[in-house]
Amino acid sequence: MTVNLSFVDWVSLSLGMNVTFQDVNGQKTVQIPGMKPDGLVNVCESLSALDSFWPRLCIRAPDQTPLRVMSPAKYTSLNSSDNDANNYYEPYIxxxxEKYKKTDMRINTQTAGPNSTAKINSGQTVTCRVGQSDNILHCDNDAGDFNRPVSTDIYGCDSGPFANPPANVTESWSRAKVRPRLCAAFARSTLHLDATQPSFNITSKQYYKEPITNHYSRVVHENLIGGMGYAFSYDDVSPSSSDNSAGLVSMTHPTQLDIFINT
Known part of the structure; x- marks a missing residue:
């Protein structure tokens, strides 16, 4: 069984979860505490204090009580003419x-091959460079080429260079690994750092530190107990299985799933 708390589309109820499972030593429970009781209000107020389009993500009742906060991916899908949102990431992109026209970008696939599930320690490194003349990111190890993304590609990680292949197209295993890791690095604004993406040199403490970043994901994580929960589609990209920013729970022999509201 695989289960997670998702705030990929919006924040509303302050949900948490417990998963109980059976192992050789009896029953055990894994808890993902979830959103703080005042998380919705905090996320709304934090984003409302920013400039650009971020305050518009907060949906309020007539008395100004926060009802929900939309993710930038959900917001732009409903407000496609908002140029502040559409162009937000352009300076960072x-x-x-420009950086990777002059130096190599390195992305760790976190696998040793198509049948491997290893993390950083035995992953293969894909090396990429932006072409001077065509402005396309060219990657080796059969990962292929990536066009320059636009802001909305980064919010959803499901369009432009990050789109899933059509049903009739077989994607190489290396491209399937590079695509989410590249988008996660854009969403967290870590691609300007001189390190392989992802790597033990880039921890969650370095995510969202740039002025141009996914502030929705940043403030959602700030209001998750223990920081665990999906705030964008590839929030499970991490240096190791012990760094569980997404709060993903995957196990055999589950016996009970409890969803609760933090009050």
């Missing part, structure tokens, strides 16, 4: 693209 330009900074990254």
């Amino acid at each position: 330009t900074r990254v693209w």
